[in-house]
Amino acid sequence: MDCALLEELQAVLPGRVSTSSSDLDRYSTDEGPVVSPASPEAVVRARSVADVQNLLRWATRHTVPVVSRGAGSGLSGGAHATPGSVILSLEDMNRIVAVNPDDETAVVEPGVINADLNQAVAEHGLMYAPDPASHRWSTIGGNVATNAGGLRCAKYGVTRDSVLALEVVLADGTLVSTGHAPFKGVAGYDLTSLMTGSEGTLGVIVGITVRLRYLPRSVHTLAAFFGDFPKAAAGVLAIGRARVQPAILELLDGRTLEALDRAHGSNLRRRGGSLLLTQTDGYGAATEAEMITAALTEAGAVVSEENSAEAEHLVELRRDSRGASAEDLYRVGEDVAVPKSQLVSYVTALGAMAEKHGVQLKVIAHAGDGNLHPTFWVERSQGDLGRSRLEEALDESVRSALELGGTITGEHGVGQHKRRWLAWEQSEEVLDLQSGIKRLFDPLGILNPGKAIC
Amino acid sequence: MDCALLEELQAVLPGRVSTSSSDLDRYSTDEGPVVSPASPEAVVRARSVADVQNLLRWATRHTVPVVSRGAGSGLSGGAHATPGSVILSLEDMNRIVAVNPDDETAVVEPGVINADLNQAVAEHGLMYAPDPASHRWSTIGGNVATNAGGLRCAKYGVTRDSVLALEVVLADGTLVSTGHAPFKGVAGYDLTSLMTGSEGTLGVIVGITVRLRYLPRSVHTLAAFFGDFPKAAAGVLAIGRARVQPAILELLDGRTLEALDRAHGSNLRRRGGSLLLTQTDGYGAATEAEMITAALTEAGAVVSEENSAEAEHLVELRRDSRGASAEDLYRVGEDVAVPKSQLVSYVTALGAMAEKHGVQLKVIAHAGDGNLHPTFWVERSQGDLGRSRLEEALDESVRSALELGGTITGEHGVGQHKRRWLAWEQSEEVLDLQSGIKRLFDPLGILNPGKAIC
Numbered sequence: 001m002d003c004a005l006l007e008e009l010q011a012v013l014p015g016r017v018s019t020s021s022s023d024l025d026r027y028s029t030d031e032g033p034v035v036s037p038a039s040p041e042a043v044v045r046a047r048s049v050a051d052v053q054n055l056l057r058w059a060t061r062h063t064v065p066v067v068s069r070g071a072g073s074g075l076s077g078g079a080h081a082t083p084g085s086v087i088l089s090l091e092d093m094n095r096i097v098a099v100n101p102d103d104e105t106a107v108v109e110p111g112v113i114n115a116d117l118n119q120a121v122a123e124h125g126l127m128y129a130p131d132p133a134s135h136r137w138s139t140i141g142g143n144v145a146t147n148a149g150g151l152r153c154a155k156y157g158v159t160r161d162s163v164l165a166l167e168v169v170l171a172d173g174t175l176v177s178t179g180h181a182p183f184k185g186v187a188g189y190d191l192t193s194l195m196t197g198s199e200g201t202l203g204v205i206v207g208i209t210v211r212l213r214y215l216p217r218s219v220h221t222l223a224a225f226f227g228d229f230p231k232a233a234a235g236v237l238a239i240g241r242a243r244v245q246p247a248i249l250e251l252l253d254g255r256t257l258e259a260l261d262r263a264h265g266s267n268l269r270r271r272g273g274s275l276l277l278t279q280t281d282g283y284g285a286a287t288e289a290e291m292i293t294a295a296l297t298e299a300g301a302v303v304s305e306e307n308s309a310e311a312e313h314l315v316e317l318r319r320d321s322r323g324a325s326a327e328d329l330y331r332v333g334e335d336v337a338v339p340k341s342q343l344v345s346y347v348t349a350l351g352a353m354a355e356k357h358g359v360q361l362k363v364i365a366h367a368g369d370g371n372l373h374p375t376f377w378v379e380r381s382q383g384d385l386g387r388s389r390l391e392e393a394l395d396e397s398v399r400s401a402l403e404l405g406g407t408i409t410g411e412h413g414v415g416q417h418k419r420r421w422l423a424w425e426q427s428e429e430v431l432d433l434q435s436g437i438k439r440l441f442d443p444l445g446i447l448n449p450g451k452a453i454c
Numbered sequence: 455m456d457c458a459l460l461e462e463l464q465a466v467l468p469g470r471v472s473t474s475s476s477d478l479d480r481y482s483t484d485e486g487p488v489v490s491p492a493s494p495e496a497v498v499r500a501r502s503v504a505d506v507q508n509l510l511r512w513a514t515r516h517t518v519p520v521v522s523r524g525a526g527s528g529l530s531g532g533a534h535a536t537p538g539s540v541i542l543s544l545e546d547m548n549r550i551v552a553v554n555p556d557d558e559t560a561v562v563e564p565g566v567i568n569a570d571l572n573q574a575v576a577e578h579g580l581m582y583a584p585d586p587a588s589h590r591w592s593t594i595g596g597n598v599a600t601n602a603g604g605l606r607c608a609k610y611g612v613t614r615d616s617v618l619a620l621e622v623v624l625a626d627g628t629l630v631s632t633g634h635a636p637f638k639g640v641a642g643y644d645l646t647s648l649m650t651g652s653e654g655t656l657g658v659i660v661g662i663t664v665r666l667r668y669l670p671r672s673v674h675t676l677a678a679f680f681g682d683f684p685k686a687a688a689g690v691l692a693i694g695r696a697r698v699q700p701a702i703l704e705l706l707d708g709r710t711l712e713a714l715d716r717a718h719g720s721n722l723r724r725r726g727g728s729l730l731l732t733q734t735d736g737y738g739a740a741t742e743a744e745m746i747t748a749a750l751t752e753a754g755a756v757v758s759e760e761n762s763a764e765a766e767h768l769v770e771l772r773r774d775s776r777g778a779s780a781e782d783l784y785r786v787g788e789d790v791a792v793p794k795s796q797l798v799s800y801v802t803a804l805g806a807m808a809e810k811h812g813v814q815l816k817v818i819a820h821a822g823d824g825n826l827h828p829t830f831w832v833e834r835s836q837g838d839l840g841r842s843r844l845e846e847a848l849d850e851s852v853r854s855a856l857e858l859g860g861t862i863t864g865e866h867g868v869g870q871h872k873r874r875w876l877a878w879e880q881s882e883e884v885l886d887l888q889s890g891i892k893r894l895f896d897p898l899g900i901l902n903p904g905k906a907i908c
Contacts, residue, residue: 102691102795125697147640158638160647161615176883182791182824184612185861186601186651187868187879188907189888193614193647197640214697237556243579243668244737283698283745284737291737337636341556370636407639414641425641429630434643436894440887453642 032077070139076415110141129156147197149411154368167207216281221311225272249368336401337410371410486531524593530869564595583610601651603865608822621661670735675765679726703822790855791864825864
């Protein structure tokens with residue numbers, strides 16, 4: 001980037017701009033697979049709405065791409081730097097602006113950590129329901145940008161279902177408000193939902209009004225161990241047929257249990273070939289837990305109710321079950337979703353795919369939503385051939401989910417990594433409409449180009 | 455309209471086109487206030503997606519406005535005929551295409567009556583949650599087009615929260631699919647939410663995949679009578695502070711109780727000055743009803759649990775409480791929403807407004823969502839002066855809701871009637887973005903022009 005440009009940026013945002021190689025490196029990627037490595041030209045850590053507006057006015061003047069990010073915990077590469085880009089980090093805009101106990105809402109800046117908001121509202125008997133596995137470090141802004149899911153969305157819905165209103169800085173620096181402070185509102189088109197999940201390609205979210213839910217007084221956690229993974233998947237349907245709504249309904253295969261045992265010294269795998277972890281909450285939680293126990297026992301599980309410490313531990317293990325990245329592996333985790341009735345077929349097919357392509361596989365799933373996270377890997381020592389088998393397995397897993405009526409991404413977003421599959425799911429006409437919306441909001445194409453849409 | 459045009463329309467849609475004066479009259483309005491009366495040129499009753507496509511291709515060729523409608527039960531004039539328009543009625547596209555008990559979803563054509571879907575899925579232990587007061591005659595397509603609310607959305611959310619995927623015919627006749635069959639999906643921009651509530655201005659919805667919820671086995675209904683309306687509104691906050699989530703939480707003022715008593719021979723008004731009607735459901739319903747009883751008794755109410763017949767009767771009375779139109783009155787019902795904490799201030803202010811402007815007032819509210827339906831009226835004999843006082847009261851009621859952080863419409867939509875207030879709520883930049891989206895989807899401006907946006 002031209003030195004004069006950078007100097008102008010530093011002049012409009014004094015003290016906010018870094019070009020240190022450690023910052024450029026640190027902010028060049030999120031947690032997603034890197035499709036085309038790139039280093040940003042600069043990193044801006046905004047502290048105010050005005051900072052964001054100043055950056056975007058500068059970017060518009062000079063047609064410079066801006067990649068916004070929160071904690072960088074995204075798994076699809078939505079926050080990867082692209083050539084010539086400036087990274088806009090919103091992590092310092094982390095004030096909880098208001099908690100309104102009677103309205104049951106909160107207003108936050110985008111950099112507020114999900115778990116911090118939950119901690120702040122708990123004293124009012126409230127919770128912010130969406131809880132991606134990254135909830136202890138991911139930001140609400142990032143959660144909104146990806147329309148993040150989580151464990152509790154089986155009962156409480158995804159991020160979009162908890163977002164009432166947004167403050168958004170548009171590509172040219174204009175600040176707009178979308179949505180409504182009350183729970184309901186239908187004035188004009190639903191720009192709030194349009195922004196939610198748009199991965200920073202339509203505007204920069206700088207303020208968020210969220211709806212809070214009631215913190216449940218009673219929680220029951222069940223661990224149901226099955227002989228194998230397809231049987232556990234069938235257990236999900238058994239709960240559904242009992243017409244009981246758990247708050248959390250997570251499925252872990254045998255390989256995942258083994259990995260957890262290795263990492264944490266637990267003995268999950270010895271208890272069964274697959275675990276269905278269920279949590280009910282609210283005033284009916286005890287009865288619901290009984291109903292679920294009956295349904296799963298009938299379906300062949302060994303079911304035990306966990307005491308609260310053990311239950312908390314199990315749920316935390318689940319949140320961590322993606323595992324740390326390993327240097328000696330090529331590994332990619334997926335995020336497909338299928339209609340619930342297809343869960344058993346799909347998990348059976350996944351096993352066959354791994355075998356066919358000679359890759360390793362473990363699977364966890366937000367089973368209540370039909371959302372699966374298969375992770376495929378090969379030893380790095382297997383080189384390009386192994387890598388190519390891995391890609392073939394990934395492609396087949398996505399195609400198979402689509403054939404069963406599913407989607408390529410349940411909650412992680414398209415980012416950079418999943419764009420190759422988007423046209424498998426969506427028609428040319430739909431892709432064109434999306435491009436048209438992108439052009440309307442961002443005529444110069446400076447907002448996170450090359451992400452989210454085709 | 456040119457005879458040749460009409461003949462061409464009849465030729466592309468044989469047997470579907472009516473120009474009889476009774477049809478033109480019947481289809482010229484919905485249930486909303488008529489801003490500028492107009493008669494359509496023709497009425498098309500589509501029976502298939504192909505019919506809709508053929509109509510829109512013809513309309514695009516000749517730049518003819520098309521106003522889509524379901525049952526015409528809308529309350530904002532969204533389905534009013536506009537000059538030179540053709541009405542597209544979707545009421546004959548009323549097949550329930552699929553009920554998927556394991557997926558907990560259904561696929562319907564737009565003309566399916568809300569209550570008919572509920573009847574069809576009940577045998578599977580499922581329900582379609584959104585239940586506008588018109589649920590016995592309004593269509594799912596119309597519910598989606600307005601993002602309809604209802605009684606149960608206090609717990610289960612509005613229409614948007616139950617819509618997974620749509621089939622939409624675009625202005626030029628192209629058929630597109632939006633959304634996803636699984637519960638979760640974040641591929642591309644959220645066109646499904648964009649369509650939901652767009653009142654037929656962006657496309658014609660011809661297929662809908664909805665998420666179903668579990669039919670609750672246990673339901674408890676409480677009637678809480680308060681001395682006056684503000685005290686009952688305070689009761690809503692008392693329930694909230696107890697952090698108990700009712701499925702239904704409806705507020706009826708004394709004038710509404712009197713009107714119901716006159717119409718149905720009930721004795722509600724004698725029981726108190728205002729009624730807070732609460733329903734809890736699910737496995738915790740009994741405990742929740744106890745908690746609510748305690749909170750409302752503490753707040754000064756006389757609370758009784760209703761047996762199921764009486765409860766059903768009360769809820770039905772509430773659904774009917776808008777009242778039939780009366781020839782001797784100018785009457786307009788509103789649909790504002792305010793943050794819950796503002797309910798007491800707002801209902802108090804409403805009473806003062808009615809007095810100040812010399813108009814009559816009754817109020818019902820989906821109080822759990824802060825969504826109020828004040829109805830103002832004057833005797834028709836008061837002529838233009840009365841009418842103008844009525845309009846002033848309406849304007850003030852809307853302005854006051856906005857000043858308290860509210861919205862001009864919680865669930866009825868902007869239609870034709872509420873456009874005069876839209877710019878009070880939304881900034882020029884937001885209105886411009888909405889116009890841009892409209893132009894993108896409908897470059898000729900033939901889809902329900904003059905509705906929903908400014």
